[in-house]
Amino acid sequence: MVDRTGNRTVDDAVARVIDGERLDRRDALALLAQPVEDLAPAADYVRAYYGDDTVDACSIVNAKAGNCAEDCGFCAQSVHFDTGIDNYGFLGPEEILEAAKRAERDGAQRFGIVVAEKGVSKEKRPDEWDEVIQAIRLVRDETDVEVDASLGILTEEEAEILADEGINHYNHNIETSPNYFPEVVSTHEFEDRVKTLERAKAAGMDLCAGVILGMGEAPTDRVDAALALRDIGVSSLPVNILNPVEGTPMGEDGTADISTEEIIETIAVYRLLHPEARVRLTGGREVNLDADEQHLPFEAGADGMLTGDYLTTEGQSPGDDIEVVERAGLEPNTDQNEFDPEAVKARSSDDGAAVETAAGSATSNASEPNATDD
Template sequence: MKTLPELETALIADGYRLTPDEARHLLHTAETDALCRTADRVRLHFMGNRMDTCSIMNARSGRCSEDCKWCAQSVHHRTKIDVYPLTDTAEALRHAQDNHDKGVGRFSLVTSGRAMTDREIGQCAAIYRAIAERMPGFQNGHLCASMGLLTRKQLQTLKEAGVGHYHCNIETAPSYFPQLCTTHTFDEKRRTLRWAREAGMRICSGGIIGMGETAEQRIEMAFALREIGADSIPINVLNPIPGTPLEKTPPLSDDEILRTFALFRLIHPQAHIRFAGGRTLLRREVQERALRGGVNAAIVGDLLTTIGSGVAEDREMFRQCGFAE
């Protein structure tokens, strides 16, 4: 079994790909700080010091038919969230313009629900065209979408409207997914992502850690994402929302979180490893250690059903950790 320095040399010099056995070995043997330092050097070699930022708009909230145990928007859970239909163009433009003016790199509409009708996709396509026309920073593939299990035709419509990335989290390891959701399958997610790539979009897919999975299952998730070919990997830390089945789930330790980010970087040397939901639950010191341990991307601003962090505050933290935008 290669040592951590040997793996770093192989990854950088030869384009070597970490094996599942090697990742599990590092999980149980590597010291956290050494693992983070190695991940940081691998990140710098392959991805440079650019911080990739994106923002999301909750464009349709609540009344989701799916029974995902982590989600506040499911009709199966009793949570106190705002419920509203699909946004209109004016409201979406307002959100997009605010983020564009703050220098955020990408913008995404995110909708609750299993999927969208063709009519709703047409409405969203019109919104995307209006955003691209008015905001040059969101042109050339910098618009994203997260709209559930769409059809080939719907994904092609979004691509033609200027969407460059399609997001659909696999959420967890294939072996653990059935314990968290019964109304759709891991394979349906994988199929949607395959169709999005066939339509010409890049893939944004990650998951949530801290939902009761084992550390080995986090490694399993990372390799499932490598098989899918994820270009951007948002890693959420569970925010246990009252009214969901996971509301009393014990939090992960700082070390578990940091080791997850670092190992995802070593498994995905050339992907964007992205801070996502739950980040504000972490102490500033832990966030900075993650930024020096493989992370090179972040969702900034407010999230779907929780408050995020300020864009200016985030940009200052990124700068202090050696990143540029």
């Protein structure tokens, strides 16, 4: 971690960020062109200056899987694609609570209730909406984790209700830049996602919104997405890397269209554009980064992760995630949920315990072949 690299472009950008200046599009594109060995330590310096030396872990539960009417080209849960995942309706509140307790046990500070559909509608599906509210209350009252939600498009009334119920962060990823978005989704528009984020923010919730890298977007799209998120005002920026799903339009090649170096460079630039946000490495990191590379983004400005299983595939063990954090010279955050990292690592080393990861399918046995975060 250094404040001077000898690279004039990088050092000038860092100095301006420390002085409170916001970098612009030209700055960001110039930074993406710099050597990763200069960018990474500079971004790490900015992370430490504005934050601390902890990595904040969140976890999710796939509370309603499959049969989504939207056609997001990366998503295993779209009804438009034959991906072979298990479909199920909304899980009971008690099942969601059990998933939250696993997340709490495994060191997550935040727990997100995720539903795969355009939006949980209070008006169209009142019974399901009531179950969502019951689940939120159970997790809020019976665990120490912060309760987050990713329920699709919201009305103003729904956003206000969720805020009143204590939802901390509302997640609604923009996925990519406004320009590239039509290449990814055709059943709704980029602005639809922005409007939901604005409603959630106006209601008093913090925003968790991010991107998926490696979908064929250009470096300019990666920058434009980060700038759009800054305009919206996110406090948590999840960075997914495409995990190609067989049966989806983006699953044909079987690999993400991005290199390890590009991943690290993008993380670093996102840190410089979002100096005070949690830049969170999430879905696809295990399949796109070798085991001995996973710590590198956390040496380049990342300070958050999603731990446990993903929406339709297994993640690595929470103990392995803690070791990744420690290898980067950081430590797990325990501000919201105090836990013993050594106990989590010891439990994860037990072959039988590795199956019961914190999130993904609430039944703890997600075994579908392919997925990515959305």
